[in-house]
Amino acid sequence: MATVGVTYSPRASTAPHPTLELLKSLKIGFVRIQWVDLTNQTRYRVLPIAYFARLLESARPAVSLTKATLGLVFLSLADGFGGTGEYSYTFDLASCRICSYAPGHAALMGWFEEKYPSPGPNPSYDVDICPRALLKKIAFDASQGGIDFLVGFETEFILLNKDSYKPVNEHGWSCSPALLTGSAESTVLEEIAASLAADGIELQMYHAEGAPGQYEVVTGPLPPLQAADALIHTRETIYNIANKHGLRATLAPRVFGDSSGSGTHAHISMHSARPEGAGWASDGIALRPSEASFLAGVLDHLPSLCLLTLPFYASYARMRDGIWSGGTYACWGVEHRETPLRVCNHASPASRNFELKMMDGTSNPYLTLAGILGAGWAAGIKKEKELSQRPITGGSSAVQLGEEERAAMGIHTTLPPNLRDAQEAFSRDEELGAILGSSFVQSYLSVNRYNNERFELPDAEAARKLLIDHY
Secondary structure (H helix, E strand, O other): OOOOOOOOOHHHHOOOOOOHHHHHHOOOOEEEEEEEOOOOOEEEEEEEHHHHHHHHOOOOOEEEEEHHHHHEEOOEEOOOOOOOOEEEEEEOHHHOEEEOOOOOEEEEOEEEEEOOOOOOOOOOOEOOOOHHHHHHHHHHHHHHOOEEEEEEEEEEEEEEEOOOOOEOOOOOOOOHHHHOOOOHHHHHHHHHHHHHHHOOOOEEEEEEOOOOOEEEEEEEEEOHHHHHHHHHHHHHHHHHHHHHOOEEEEOOOOOOOOOOOOOEEEEEEEEEOOOOOOOEEEOOEEEOHHHHHHHHHHHHHHHHHHHHHOOOHHHHHOOOOOOOOOOOEOOEEEOOOOOOEEEEOOOOOOOOEEEEOOOOOOOOHHHHHHHHHHHHHHHHHOOOOOOOOOOEOOOOOHHHOOHHHHHHHOOOOEOOOOHHHHHHHHHHOHHHHHHHOHHHHHHHHHHHHHHHHHHOOOOHHHHHHHHHHHO
16 A cells, blocks of 8 residues: 655654854854743844853853742742752753844854762753653653654644734634735745744645634644744744744734634654554554553553643643543544544554643643653553553544443543643643652642632633633
8 A cells, every 4th residue: 555645754853953164154143042931922032142152162061050940830839939040051062053033133042951960970951841852751761662653743833913803804714815915924934844844844734723813834844852843843834934924923822712723733753763563553543652652652641641641720721622632531532533543544554643632732742742752651661551542443432422422432531621631631640740850740740720719710801811811
């Protein structure tokens, strides 16, 4: 059978980063040192290129940041964080990208590290709650075990009038009038596309989505850390170019209660160098053993993972049955948009991937991928976990099946219907907690609770605008 779609491999999915000499030749005057905190706010410091070059000559190129930064919610601190101490935010030069959306600027990510190594026989600079370091550790462990992941994203967003918060149009899914030549929205989308391409991010397509003023950009797969970096760059590109043209872009999960929400769907593929035994098969679907174990590990922890993938109270207004957002059961399906995990190109192993629908733009992609890949690898593939749940392949969704039919398929668990239940599931999941680390779990829960408290305003419209302004 011929391969369906484009095939990718981990080795072919990496690209060289700009050197200092190239930055200077391109007349880059400023470098943005970026990080994404536990509330999914992208923050940065701007360094003139001359000072950036001087820092590169130091033994450990970095900027100092208060340890409060990862517990910051607006101008207050979550429980467990204080104003004492500093981290070294150490540059990851491999993450450097030109910012075509901001001429003269480049951006790079880094690692939160202790300024001085920990005492004892095994000194370390590691910071347990650094989002990028957590993802890097999990991806590296999987790679050492013979599994490399690639991740691509679909980013849905809505374009609004800056002042009125009204959508730029009322057109629907893939409709031609939503992208009329000369319209502000068409100009914005074309400029986003050109900017991403110029900055080395593969854009596969863009199109109008279902809600008023809603659009989607689809970017190609990369190794996990690079994929999360590219998603942050994509979001910054969308926000900045919309602003340039007098519009407001938002990734808020449900801007309009009577229309589609906005998600950030991840497409994950596995590339195995492990010896693979007999494959898994059911209902006419065949998977490699590593793929089946990955699904088993993720499905086991799906309710807990919601707090990472859907970290906002507003996120749960999007996760409903019957609106193609993944539904409310912890299950998987084949080309089925009413399941939170969807197998794409199921009969084409070279291009097969797994779509995670239960993720939105309020989530930190480093933490989301750390959780999903950690569950799939450490709790699934590494333990050779058996996949006991059968896929949904027909027209019915899990909620439409009878209780006996769901039980026969191995579908026993619903996803949290609200933030409070997601927090409870996350806090009680000991296996996932061991994968992510107890220090991270405690810190993340504290920040997540406090962040949501600050957004829950008595006036619903004021709360909606606050969410749009920040996400």
